[in-house]
Amino acid sequence: MAEAHSLENPRLQHHFRNADQQFSSSKLGMWLFLFTEIMFFGGLFVAYIVYRAWNPELFTMAASQLDTVLGAVNTVVLIGSSLTIALAIRAAQTDKQKQIVNYLLMTILLAGVFLVIKYFEYMHKFDLGIFPGAFYTFEGIDHPKANVFFSIYYMMTGLHGLHVVIGIGLMIWLVVRAKMGDYSSKWYTPVEMTGLYWHLVDIIWIFLFPLMYLIE
Amino acid sequence: MSGHHIIPMKTLISTSLALVVLTIVTVAVFYLPIPAPFDVVVALLLASFKATLVGMFFMGLYYDEKFNTVVLMFSFLFFIVFIGITLLDTLFRDSGISVW
Amino acid sequence: MSAATTNGKTLKVRYFDIEENPTEHYLNAESGLKSWLFTVDHKRIGLMYLASIAFFFFVGGVLALVLRTELFTPAENLMTAETYNRIFTVHGAVMVFLFIIPSIPAALGNFLLPMMLGAKDVAFPRLNLASFWIYSIGALFTLVSLGVNPVDTGWTFYTPYSVQTGSAVILMTIGVFIMGFSSILTGMNFIVTIHKMRAPGMTWGRMPLFLWAMYATSIIQVLATPVLAITLALLIMERTLGIGIFDPALGGDPVLYQHFFWFYSHPAVYIMIVPAFGVISELIATFSRKTIFGYWAIAMSSLAIAFIGSLVWGHHMFVSGQSELSTVIFSFLTFFVGIPTGIKIFNWLATMHKGSIDMKTPMLYACIFLFLFTIGGVTGIMLGAISVNVQLHDTYYVVAHFHYVMMGGTVMAFLGGLHYWWPKMTGKMYSEFWGRISAIIIFIGFNLTFLPQFIMGSQGMPRRYYSYIEQFQTMHQLSTIGSYILGVGFVIIAVYLAHSLMKGQKAPANPWGARTLDWMTSSPPAQHNFNYQPVCNNGAYDFHKPIADFTLGIAEDEHAHEQKGDTIKQQEQNV
Numbered sequence: 001m002a003e004a005h006s007l008e009n010p011r012l013q014h015h016f017r018n019a020d021q022q023f024s025s026s027k028l029g030m031w032l033f034l035f036t037e038i039m040f041f042g043g044l045f046v047a048y049i050v051y052r053a054w055n056p057e058l059f060t061m062a063a064s065q066l067d068t069v070l071g072a073v074n075t076v077v078l079i080g081s082s083l084t085i086a087l088a089i090r091a092a093q094t095d096k097q098k099q100i101v102n103y104l105l106m107t108i109l110l111a112g113v114f115l116v117i118k119y120f121e122y123m124h125k126f127d128l129g130i131f132p133g134a135f136y137t138f139e140g141i142d143h144p145k146a147n148v149f150f151s152i153y154y155m156m157t158g159l160h161g162l163h164v165v166i167g168i169g170l171m172i173w174l175v176v177r178a179k180m181g182d183y184s185s186k187w188y189t190p191v192e193m194t195g196l197y198w199h200l201v202d203i204i205w206i207f208l209f210p211l212m213y214l215i216e
Numbered sequence: 217m218s219g220h221h222i223i224p225m226k227t228l229i230s231t232s233l234a235l236v237v238l239t240i241v242t243v244a245v246f247y248l249p250i251p252a253p254f255d256v257v258v259a260l261l262l263a264s265f266k267a268t269l270v271g272m273f274f275m276g277l278y279y280d281e282k283f284n285t286v287v288l289m290f291s292f293l294f295f296i297v298f299i300g301i302t303l304l305d306t307l308f309r310d311s312g313i314s315v316w
Numbered sequence: 317m318s319a320a321t322t323n324g325k326t327l328k329v330r331y332f333d334i335e336e337n338p339t340e341h342y343l344n345a346e347s348g349l350k351s352w353l354f355t356v357d358h359k360r361i362g363l364m365y366l367a368s369i370a371f372f373f374f375v376g377g378v379l380a381l382v383l384r385t386e387l388f389t390p391a392e393n394l395m396t397a398e399t400y401n402r403i404f405t406v407h408g409a410v411m412v413f414l415f416i417i418p419s420i421p422a423a424l425g426n427f428l429l430p431m432m433l434g435a436k437d438v439a440f441p442r443l444n445l446a447s448f449w450i451y452s453i454g455a456l457f458t459l460v461s462l463g464v465n466p467v468d469t470g471w472t473f474y475t476p477y478s479v480q481t482g483s484a485v486i487l488m489t490i491g492v493f494i495m496g497f498s499s500i501l502t503g504m505n506f507i508v509t510i511h512k513m514r515a516p517g518m519t520w521g522r523m524p525l526f527l528w529a530m531y532a533t534s535i536i537q538v539l540a541t542p543v544l545a546i547t548l549a550l551l552i553m554e555r556t557l558g559i560g561i562f563d564p565a566l567g568g569d570p571v572l573y574q575h576f577f578w579f580y581s582h583p584a585v586y587i588m589i590v591p592a593f594g595v596i597s598e599l600i601a602t603f604s605r606k607t608i609f610g611y612w613a614i615a616m617s618s619l620a621i622a623f624i625g626s627l628v629w630g631h632h633m634f635v636s637g638q639s640e641l642s643t644v645i646f647s648f649l650t651f652f653v654g655i656p657t658g659i660k661i662f663n664w665l666a667t668m669h670k671g672s673i674d675m676k677t678p679m680l681y682a683c684i685f686l687f688l689f690t691i692g693g694v695t696g697i698m699l700g701a702i703s704v705n706v707q708l709h710d711t712y713y714v715v716a717h718f719h720y721v722m723m724g725g726t727v728m729a730f731l732g733g734l735h736y737w738w739p740k741m742t743g744k745m746y747s748e749f750w751g752r753i754s755a756i757i758i759f760i761g762f763n764l765t766f767l768p769q770f771i772m773g774s775q776g777m778p779r780r781y782y783s784y785i786e787q788f789q790t791m792h793q794l795s796t797i798g799s800y801i802l803g804v805g806f807v808i809i810a811v812y813l814a815h816s817l818m819k820g821q822k823a824p825a826n827p828w829g830a831r832t833l834d835w836m837t838s839s840p841p842a843q844h845n846f847n848y849q850p851v852c853n854n855g856a857y858d859f860h861k862p863i864a865d866f867t868l869g870i871a872e873d874e875h876a877h878e879q880k881g882d883t884i885k886q887q888e889q890n891v
Binding site for chain 2: 023024027028031032034035038039042043045046049050053054056068072075076079080082083086087090093094195196199200202203206207209210211214216
């Protein structure tokens, strides 16, 4: 009988009763995964808040080393990529195969722009001797815990950057599958799930930006 | 099934425009002379508003099963529990408050 | 064809007979090593977990016996203080991360959860397999770390010592980090399965209490484990890069590490014990032949424990130098955990009251659980009081307390559950006689091991020392002898279960007359649990109905969702 199912809808796994059940299960699963991501980043936010509450003056001094313009540009870049992936999902829902690929490529491009800007930011800091942790040699900030601020900065932006890289990987895989015509209004679960993931990466940056770059 | 809702083009475009505008506002507010604790509060309120927009319209929570929103709310709740109770220690460690 | 009323709606159902001793079942549907290692069948994955945790329980248990042997006299019997540090660390880490956290959820939970719901499998079978493999890879890292340079920090990896020590902290924590993901994925899978995969008629209020317990456990797994992951990631960064968040030498705060660690590890205590509560609810209802007393009270108290348990982590840190304000608040909140736990105990006792109690091996374990867990729980409440805690902190009193909870609670419930579901899993019965004998031996051995530790602890014997002053020698020797008796009990279990596997009598589909859906299948179950879409017509504890009336419905058409999709959907929405 399982075969009968698969003839009707090749995407329906046999242990689900119908496609709706399967889709809403995947979606709930993804939201729970995002829950874990929030708690995962949450740990770093806790470290950030605790140290900021202890050393408010350090955070004001150290944030001056971060480039507000680049941070703002990156925020807008990520918002743009969130829009394009939402449009990719929309294209899948409306059976526009070509658009799925195009919008995904645009998202990958924007994610790449984000990483390139981040790369230049990092390189600039390394030039100054602002390395993470024990390798910190910068002397421009007169505070005994300056290294801790930049450790937190590197951990948070680094982990976020890692998520961007993973997101790019996922989207490349989506492009390959989309080119094979795998996604349509009948079944586009991976596109939807990657979209949710990508929006979360955006949301985390939306919080990181004012907390890191905009401290007076 | 509500999970398959096709989000209107107009909604997507206006959401992203709103997000860009709010980003500009966030930066502008940074240059305003707002006294110490309130600048962070304003920045976080703006960020939360932006996150809400992303959640509701890009992630489709507005159209989706409500339980998914509950899951998201719980993640924030537990984050607040984590930070809130930790601050009860770190903020008051050297305060000299002796409760007994 | 007959009509059954479910939830106020009438649904046409067909009744069917459960096949006794089927020739084809999940164990022989496919064969070969590959069919096990790459299976997506939740039952086989459950059994693989069972084998793994049995192995690690053996490893941890042998280490415990080695520790107890060293403590037989105050002299250096087997090992140096250095080696002793490593062995108690490994004993703790193996028992916590490799055995007890996956024990009931991953082994019994995987096997039973879909069957109790009337589903063919968990929502994400491949993720379930991935979760097993992630667990194995994590376990591999842990084992490698033992080969390289066993960790000597204690299972909590407290900074700054974990940053300074020369032992293989990074390998060990990578292992635990990886296993954390396995735990997260299992939890996610179970939550989605419970939400989305319930059979028609399986309302929230009809779910077996084991599933409510698993639901609460899964919530904790999903909510707390990521924090462990980030904590260990930061610890690894602290060791490799010196990020200075936790290391006081670089401007960090070691107490913050403890907040991070216990934000996971205190709820993790409930990951360990709440599934045990679920097992006990099943055992007590079935063997008392009575509808469970206070169904919703037990179900909701699991969720309450999950929630309150997330607020009390600082009671591990009363003497760590956290602020006095938070110490008082943590102590205050800790007492609240006692309320839902007490609710459970009283409801179980009320269920047993005037029931027709059948003291089979699983029920014997349930009674042992009630006895030992109550001692463990009440001493826990005592330790939650700051003044007592400061006195007893890091003494054997604490050791005895958490062994009464973890071993007297979780392991006893696990053994009860293992005996209870053994016929379902294997299709074989075990020797009831030896089952009871070993349960009694374990009970005696356990108390002989850990009761003296309460006394020693209250007299000031500190934990984690390989030697002691002579005053404590009698107590330590009693404890060591007790641990040997305990070991004998487990060997007997291993022997008769192995015998049952090979030569055991064939088990009927429902040997205990239980009412939950997992017993409405053959023993062992068919490959897809039910070869049809079952419809649940009765509550999980309807012991007032005769077992003959107690049969599953079957949706009129196997593709009920195609033609009758609306009916089923309506029902689901009603629940």
